[in-house]
Amino acid sequence: MGLFEPDTDIYRDRDALREDYQPTEIIGRDDELNRYISALQPVINGDQPNNIFLYGKAGVGKSACTRYLLDELKQDATRHDVTLSTIFTNCEDLNTSYQVSVELVNELRPPDDQINTTGYPQHRVNEMLWEELDSLGGTVIIVLDEVDHLRNDSILYQIPRARANGNLDDAKVGIIGISNDFKFRDTLSSKVQSSLCEKELQFPAYDAEELRAILRQRADTAFYDDVVSQDVLALCAAFGAQDAGDARQSLDLLMEAGDLAAEENVEELTEYHVREARSRMEESRVKDGIIGLTDQGKLVLYALLMTEQAGKTPTRARELQARYELVCDRYGVSPLVPRRMRDHLNELAMLGIANSNERNEGEAGGRYYEYELATDRELLLDALSDTVDNVGDPERLKQQFQRS
Numbered sequence: 001m002g003l004f005e006p007d008t009d010i011y012r013d014r015d016a017l018r019e020d021y022q023p024t025e026i027i028g029r030d031d032e033l034n035r036y037i038s039a040l041q042p043v044i045n046g047d048q049p050n051n052i053f054l055y056g057k058a059g060v061g062k063s064a065c066t067r068y069l070l071d072e073l074k075q076d077a078t079r080h081d082v083t084l085s086t087i088f089t090n091c092e093d094l095n096t097s098y099q100v101s102v103e104l105v106n107e108l109r110p111p112d113d114q115i116n117t118t119g120y121p122q123h124r125v126n127e128m129l130w131e132e133l134d135s136l137g138g139t140v141i142i143v144l145d146e147v148d149h150l151r152n153d154s155i156l157y158q159i160p161r162a163r164a165n166g167n168l169d170d171a172k173v174g175i176i177g178i179s180n181d182f183k184f185r186d187t188l189s190s191k192v193q194s195s196l197c198e199k200e201l202q203f204p205a206y207d208a209e210e211l212r213a214i215l216r217q218r219a220d221t222a223f224y225d226d227v228v229s230q231d232v233l234a235l236c237a238a239f240g241a242q243d244a245g246d247a248r249q250s251l252d253l254l255m256e257a258g259d260l261a262a263e264e265n266v267e268e269l270t271e272y273h274v275r276e277a278r279s280r281m282e283e284s285r286v287k288d289g290i291i292g293l294t295d296q297g298k299l300v301l302y303a304l305l306m307t308e309q310a311g312k313t314p315t316r317a318r319e320l321q322a323r324y325e326l327v328c329d330r331y332g333v334s335p336l337v338p339r340r341m342r343d344h345l346n347e348l349a350m351l352g353i354a355n356s357n358e359r360n361e362g363e364a365g366g367r368y369y370e371y372e373l374a375t376d377r378e379l380l381l382d383a384l385s386d387t388v389d390n391v392g393d394p395e396r397l398k399q400q401f402q403r404s
């Protein structure tokens, strides 16, 4: 027997739990799909497509629904003799309009006719883009996923206005911009807002019932019959709804629980596997978050840990500042000014390591934020000790924490 042997006692098709698996049916998004279908309707009538801005938190089905509807639209377009092409581009690594134009030109060109990613003036790359789009002709829908990564947004009004500006004769182009940062909309110039956000669609977070239905659909494909009970799915869904209503996170939890059950060679997933998987995932999320922090971020976290240990949380940033300065002093590091220290606190909140809650004490007290840890203290301390190298000896750090 080899070191590796196929073991498929519980999984029929584990890949069905991966995020890149495209479900054949979308669950619990009827209202959103109906609004999306209306926004895409002009395509099937042969008219200029709407530009659509789609937003909602991570894992709420924005990409899955977009891919699903564009597949359906393509099939219906063929039936109605509408020429439709779609381009799906992720802007995660594209920061400028220039990079987006180059990426689109290369998407549209054959592999042996690609252009360099640098060296052209913007207007030349745009001309190439109009040429490619016009030679494709018909209706073209360009999906820009994670569009909030763009720091320079001119392409977001140049494409929608290309026909009106006489740059395109044959192609009718529409953009679908997808973002999980709604504030991004307010950072756009008013020109871009009015062209890109012609139709706006918001996707809310999933509740536990919707997550359970999504998990059931995937579990039926991923696992053999009777491996995953309704109770196990309900627990995964409850955790998912409690966290962020994110379907991806819930699917990851189910896969981790499935892997644990597979490791144990058991034939059924239990609630124990789900709870154990959750704590493993939480541990690695915290570790990854801490590894990515700067030294100052670690010192701010350390100050918050000490404040929590002293029973003084939730705390305001200005109350934390004194303890943070003491920590800096201990490690011979210059403290940041309060505003910068607060930025680090907010980063901890963004990573889910801390909670920040808005308080409003009316006219007299005004509006302010209070912070507390969102993660188990021991777990944080271990992760901090493992990763803190520049702010001192981990053992010393632990001892100091326990003394304080």
Ligand SMILES: Nc1ncnc2c1ncn2[C@@H]1O[C@H](COP(=O)(O)OP(=O)(O)OP(=O)(O)O)[C@@H](O)[C@H]1O
Pocket: 018, 019, 020, 021, 022, 023, 025, 026, 027, 028, 029, 056, 057, 058, 059, 060, 061, 062, 063, 064, 065, 179, 180, 214, 247, 248, 251
């Ligand atoms: N309504 C749904 N029905 C079936 N599967 C879904 C549904 N919503 C989300 N999923 C699945 O959950 C996972 C995450 O969804 P998706 O990638 O569409 O989220 P997103 O909102 O685009 O997130 P992000 O902004 O992080 O890219 C995918 O595997 C997707 O297939």
